[in-house]
Amino acid sequence: MEIVGFALRRLLVAIPVLLVSTFLIFLAVAKSGDPLTELRERQPPVPPHTIAAEEARLGLDQPVLQRYWNWLTGVIQGDLGPSVDRNADIGMELGSRLGITMRFVLIAMLIAAVLAILVGVVSAVRQYSWLDYLFTSTGFLFLAMPSFWLAVLLKQGGIELNALAGQTLIYTVGDSSVIPPPTLGGRIADLAGHMILPTITLVLINFAAWSRFQRSSMLDVLGSDYVKLATAKGLRRRTVLRKYALRTALTPLVTVIALDFTAVFAGAVVTETVFQWRGMGDYLLESINGRDVNAVMAWLLVAAVAVVLFNLFADILYAALDPRIRRVR
Amino acid sequence: MSADPPPVPATAATPGQWRAVLARFRRHRLAAAALVVLVLVALFAFVGPLLWRYGHDEITPDNSQPPSAIHPLGTDSLGHDLLAQVMRGTQQSLLIALTVALGAAVVGTVIGIVAGYYRGTVDALLMRLVDLFLTVPTIAVAAVLGHNFAGSGGGWVLIAVVLAALMWTSVARVVRGVVLGLREREFISAARALGSSDLRIMARHILPNVAGPIIVSVTILVATAILAETALSFIGFGVQPPDTSLGLLVANAQSAVATRPWLFYFPGLVILLIALSINFIGDGLRDALDPTQTKGPRRRRYLAQPAARADAVPDDVLLSVRDLRVVFAADGGDVPAVRHLDLDLRRGEVVGLVGESGSGKSVSAAAMMGLLPPTATVSGSIRFAGQELVGLAEPRFRRLRGSRIAMVFQDPMSSLSPVHTIGDQVAEAVRVHRGCSRAEARERAVELLDTVGIPDARNRLGDYPHQFSGGMRQRVVIAMAIANDPDLIIADEPTTALDVTVQAQVLAALRAVRERTGAAILMITHDLGIVAEVADRIAVMYAGRLVEVGTAAEVFDHPAMPYTRGLLDSVPRIDRPADEELWAIPGSPPTMTALPAGCAFAPRCTVRVPDCSTVVPELVPLTVGHRAACLRLTPGGEPLPEPATTTPIPERP
DSSP: OHHHHHHHHHHHHHHHHHHHHHHHHHHHHHTTOOTTHHHHTOSSOOOHHHHHHHHHHHTTTSOHHHHHHHHHHHHHTTOOOOOSSTTOOHHHHHHHHHHHHHHHHHHHHHHHHHHHHHHHHHHHHTTTSHHHHHHHHHHHHHHSSOHHHHHHHHHHHHHHHHHHHTSOSSOOSSSSOSSOOSSHHHHHHHHHHHHHHHHHHHHHHHHHHHHHHHHHHHHHHHTSHHHHHHHHTTOOHHHIIIIIIIHHHHHHHHHHHHHTHHHHHHHHHHHHHHHTOOSHHHHHHHHHHTTOHHHHHHHHHHHHHHHHHHHHHHHHHHHHHOHHHHHHO | OOOOOOOOOOOOOOHHHHHHHHHHHHHOHHHHHHHHHHHHHHHHHHTHHHHSSSOTTOBOSOOSOOSOSSSTTOBOTTOBBHHHHHHHHHHHHHHHHHHHHHHHHHHHHHHHHHHHHHOHHHHHHHHHHHHHHHHSOHHHHHHHHHHHHHTTTOTHHHHHHHHHHHHHHHHHHHHHHHHHHHTTSHHHHHHHHTTOOHHHIIIIIIHHHHHHHHHHHHHHHHHHHHHHHHHHHHTTSSSOTTSOOHHHHHHHHGGGTTTSHHHHHHHHHHHHHHHHHHHHHHHHHHHHHOGGGOOOOOOOSOEEEEOOOOSOOOTTEEEEEEEEEEEEEETTEEEEEEEEEEEEEETTOEEEEEOOTTSSHHHHHHHHHTOOOTTEEEEEEEEETTEEOTTOOHHHHHHHBTTTEEEEOSOTTTSSOTTSOHHHHHHHHHHHHSOOOHHHHHHHHHHHHHHTTOTTHHHHTTOOGGGSOHHHHHHHHHHHHTTTOOSEEEEESTTTTSOHHHHHHHHHHHHHHHHHHOOEEEEEESOHHHHHHHOSEEEEEETTEEEEEEEHHHHHHSOOSHHHHHHHHTSOOTTSOTTSOOOOOSSOOOOTTSOOSSOTTGGGOSSOOGGGGTSOOOEEEEETTEEEEOTTOOTTOOOOOSSOOOOOOOOOO
């Protein structure tokens, strides 16, 4: 299968990139300070052998290159290493948090992409109409909007809406209710209800740039010779737009969305802190503050693998959409 | 957080051009206004604190005050004056963002130019480096590093360095893209041939030419940096208290949106205002640096004013154009593209429509196909097989297109859809106008591709255009044009984009098509050699007007209009001594917005008389069917004297 070979090659290319990036970040986090400061300074003092044992558990007594090597070999065997927090298992913790974050990131990206295509195509086809002006000015507004400010604004809106209604219409805090509803349907509705505001935030700050991009690539295609030739064949404008213009104008957006995945993820980190989700963002900030090297590394590894997989998916999609790419590589 | 701006084509950089860029930027009202706003914000941030009575870290006795005369933006719960804090926060944010942009610009430009210039291994390695930075969410790494530096008291400089180190990739990607395209251009090759060192070429020849794209992407980067810094400070890994930043101010106000809304809204709105102005400035710069992207006037439908016609069109005349005028609305006023064109085409006849680029020949063709852009106003009459085309309703026009009038475009590389198969595109041309099945359409497609000389047509139906050579693609386009046995084929420079040897093959295909289908062909070209080979009659256009028309033999043997003579003399010819200098018409075609009052060719004409610059010459009949527009010609009279060289039909090599 040619697409499988393509995918494998792409993954192989990503491996050296991952190695270098994990090494650099490992150095940065390891140098960021002593995770045991709090333990050392505790009053009354903790016995030195306890501290020494903790140092040995976390590998702090070894040189940093050795620590990276240990970490790397551990990761390959599926061991993400010990956490500063004795009771936490990094893998378990990340697994549940990844699920929480990805469920709104993916849905937000999907909605934002569909919205961007619609808005971009309509703006291009109806260039200089009032609709185009409306979309363009909203686009510029959200392009300039700080994500955290928008998140707080929406949260406040939700709170005021609830106050007006006298009951919780829309959840503004957390990723699910503390006491989950008993039924499965109720639980799904609960999760969905908590997702509304964070998802809207993420959609709004991302669709703007994408719709601007879609508009300009659609305009390029509309001015292209093959669209002119399709019209000269006697095709209906509707057919020309759908079959020739939209189809080719979509491919560049795929790349842009893939490249923007890290930005969406960053936006999700900020959005989560506002809505107090116990997701990836929360875990990152917690781990950095606790100088928990292994936790930060695991976080970055998961994020990097997600980026690589996402880019791979985009490459495959691109190859499926554009026959010129398929045979070249 | 934003997509890359579409790359701006490189503009050659001279001081005069930069002045023009500045002028265009000033005309971009929104961008100019945004620049004013940004300057005001900068004054507010850098000069304001010197004038304002409270310091940003000063604790006043008035805590949690709403906006008042004493505290125009109110105070926070500790009694800090919010105006002073917002000024300080804006200052910090702007300092960081500008430093980031500057740092990213330097690093990104150097890496982008080196990667694009050396290509190969260097490029591959540097692009892997870019990948590295794209693999990890910037904010996470910035948070890690920001946490590292938080205790060190480095303040805004360290944050700026961290963000710049993470954000140079966008500049590098844009620059590399432009340099890759630039490297093959003549002036770079010339510099290399002259022995300039690589460093000198990059600094002196490449850098000025990527300045435009760099300026645009760095401007946008300032906005991205502001948003990144405020987000970083918001989550607690950026600017640290007791200093403040706009992001930190919003973070502190999070829980007080309802009780002390001023604390939340003012800093947030300042961020929004800054980012918005920068984006508008970036937009204005992009338009100013790339004049080809200037937005046209905003009209949505082209206007058609058909002229009433009393004359009867003879039966054997397929296409009869009378007094055709096409005017484009543009920012600088109306631009006439076609002025009073009269032209007849008989059934099965091949007419060569000749002229320099900008003479109006392609626009005339677009008018005949109903493919004029929305900015056009067309008037006059185009009678095609008894039907008036000027002002014809779109659904009826659509039924003519591709069935009775077909078109072949100039560049076969771009006129086929890259994502649809050849078979699909040809069969579609058949199916649009015939209610036949897919299988029948495919059979017909094979037949058509055979006709135009595509070898092994049946097995190539599933191939995509990129698997075909240029000449083969043009044959495919011709196959599509003849799919429904049209009465008229308009070929707009069908061979210009092709190699000379391929040109001959494509012309042969067109000739074969004409013999088989009996279609009339309007061959638009600036290449007289092609016309000589295929045309029955020749029509010459200059500055939107028909200046000479006649049989091919008449026009080549006795060119009457001085412009036609100039054209013929400027063709390289096999029957002339090799060392004879090629004649070139002096001067250049007039600007269509500033046409001379009389004959448009007068300023370049070697035989002009004073009247030429005041009187517009009409077409004068010379012999049967041969007419030319020149004041010095008299009906049926003597040909012009001087620079008379008899001009036999040129042979193509």
